[in-house]
Amino acid sequence: MNIGQAAQASGVSAKMLRYYENVGLLAKAVRTEAGYRVYSESDVRTLRFVKRARDLGLPLDRIKLLIGLWQDEDRASADVKRIATEHAAELRAKIAEWTQMCEALENMAEACHGDHRPECPILDEMAEGAQDFTTLPSVSASKLKAGRQAPRTGTQRAVQGVMR
Amino acid sequence: MNIGQAAQASGVSAKMLRYYENVGLLAKAVRTEAGYRVYSESDVRTLRFVKRARDLGLPLDRIKLLIGLWQDEDRASADVKRIATEHAAELRAKIAEWTQMCEALENMAEACHGDHRPECPILDEMAEGAQDFTTLPSVSASKLKAGRQAPRTGTQRAVQGVMR
DNA sequence: ATGGGGCTTCCCATCGTGGGAAGGTCAAGT
DNA sequence: ACTTGACCTTCCCACGATGGGAAGCCCCAT
Numbered sequence: 229m230n231i232g233q234a235a236q237a238s239g240v241s242a243k244m245l246r247y248y249e250n251v252g253l254l255a256k257a258v259r260t261e262a263g264y265r266v267y268s269e270s271d272v273r274t275l276r277f278v279k280r281a282r283d284l285g286l287p288l289d290r291i292k293l294l295i296g297l298w299q300d301e302d303r304a305s306a307d308v309k310r311i312a313t314e315h316a317a318e319l320r321a322k323i324a325e326w327t328q329m330c331e332a333l334e335n336m337a338e339a340c341h342g343d344h345r346p347e348c349p350i351l352d353e354m355a356e357g358a359q360d361f362t363t364l365p366s367v368s369a370s371k372l373k374a375g376r377q378a379p380r381t382g383t384q385r386a387v388q389g390v391m392r
Numbered sequence: 393m394n395i396g397q398a399a400q401a402s403g404v405s406a407k408m409l410r411y412y413e414n415v416g417l418l419a420k421a422v423r424t425e426a427g428y429r430v431y432s433e434s435d436v437r438t439l440r441f442v443k444r445a446r447d448l449g450l451p452l453d454r455i456k457l458l459i460g461l462w463q464d465e466d467r468a469s470a471d472v473k474r475i476a477t478e479h480a481a482e483l484r485a486k487i488a489e490w491t492q493m494c495e496a497l498e499n500m501a502e503a504c505h506g507d508h509r510p511e512c513p514i515l516d517e518m519a520e521g522a523q524d525f526t527t528l529p530s531v532s533a534s535k536l537k538a539g540r541q542a543p544r545t546g547t548q549r550a551v552q553g554v555m556r
Numbered sequence: 557a558t559g560g561g562g563c564t565t566c567c568c569a570t571c572g573t574g575g576g577a578a579g580g581t582c583a584a585g586t
Numbered sequence: 587a588c589t590t591g592a593c594c595t596t597c598c599c600a601c602g603a604t605g606g607g608a609a610g611c612c613c614c615a616t
Contacts (some may be wrong), residue, residue: 229565230562230563231562232562232563241604243561243604243605243606244603244605246564246565247413249520251602253601260612262563262611262613263564263565263612264562264563264613265564274521276519277518277519280517280518281518282603284493284496284497284518285493285494287602288602288603293458294515294518297512297515298518298519301509301510302510303512304508304509304510304535305504305505305507305508305509305512305514305515306507306508308504308515309505309506312497312500312501312504312514313497313498316497316498316501319490319493319494319497320494323487323494324485326449326486329447329448329449329483329489330480330483330484330487332448333448333477333479333483334477334480337477340469340472340473341469341470341473342469342473342474343470344468344469344471345468346464346466346467346468346469347469348461348467348469348472348473350476354441354444354448354458355440355441355462356444357492360517368497369450389508394593394594395594395595395596396592406594407574408573410596411572415572424581426582426594427581427594427595428581428582428593428594428595429594451571451572452571452572506575540571
């Protein structure tokens with residue numbers, strides 16, 4: 229079976245098949261005389277394994293370990309469990325972090341009128357205490373040489389302009 | 393103020409300051425004659441704004457929009473709110489996805505004894521229906537030429553070996 | 557024999573961040 | 587004045603996993 233067929237049969241793109249092989253997640257595929265990669269049903273099973281593990285969010289290095297255990301008749305299920313629980317814990321941590329960010333954003337958005345007026349608690353929160361717009365130049369003007377690499381073409385914002 | 397001081401004052405690394413400038417999130421910094429970037433208090437306020445927005449998980453392109461609105465006296469808070477709620481919605485979607493992955497993993501781990509024996513529902517789940525190990529070669533052996541690019545040195549795993 | 561689709565490799569882009577090398581600059585201490 | 591160490595500059599590379607695309611070869615069916 230060629231790479232395209234293996235891809236379709238496993239749900240992993242051909243591009244990824246080559247990549248997995250390159251980075252050592254999969255063994256180098258057998259080739260035809262013409263250099264075409266050839267896959268067996270057994271290979272497809274491995275690919276489906278990888279696909280499911282990826283769908284669970286596992287990174288490739290952990291999947292590599294799992295494949296090793298999967299093919300090891302003498303494995304201890306404790307090793308597999310450890311990998312799974314470690315990943316789950318990392319996911320939980322990330323989820324907590326993102327939930328915090330998300331709730332903060334939602335709270336701010338809720339406090340925002342969302343109309344045509346400029347007042348906005350979201351921006352206020354992000355600027356937090358930046359009401360003081362007094363500019364305190366900390367370098368004497370004599371030492372300055374405006375934008376050697378930034379030729380400063382035409383219209384430039386007064387305070388801090390956003391480029392491009 | 394030099395880049396290191398601006399970095400410390402804002403909580404954004406000097407490396408990131410240069411990067412933000414390169415990708416156009418920030419205006420090109422004023423330079424001293426020697427080419428050193430010089431930052432004002434006003435710049436540091438912008439940097440802190442960026443830092444807080446990053447901490448909320450906002451991508452740089454959205455932060456660029458926010459800075460534009462922040463500096464626009466005639467902004468409509470609705471525009472800010474839309475950006476925030478869009479990002480929050482994307483976060484929620486991601487969180488839901490990761491929560492599903494996480495729960496699946498936790499369920500599997502819970503079902504796993506986690507002892508010295510090889511039986512493991514986690515692996516079973518990932519292999520899902522891969523009990524049939526009959527190999528069906530789909531290419532006639534005459535067309536094969538073992539590993540032109542994979543010289544197949546010495547010990548190789550029987551079925552699908554993990555490399556490196 | 558020709559055409560189209562599949563395969564190969566190689567390069568690039570993403571997104572934000574860090575590491576490091578090679579070389580110039582500044583300020584403080586001798 | 588000179589040295590030294592800390593700082594700055596640019597440039598390149600790496601991550602992780604994926605997609606896009608180009609140039610060129612291969613295989614099969616018409």
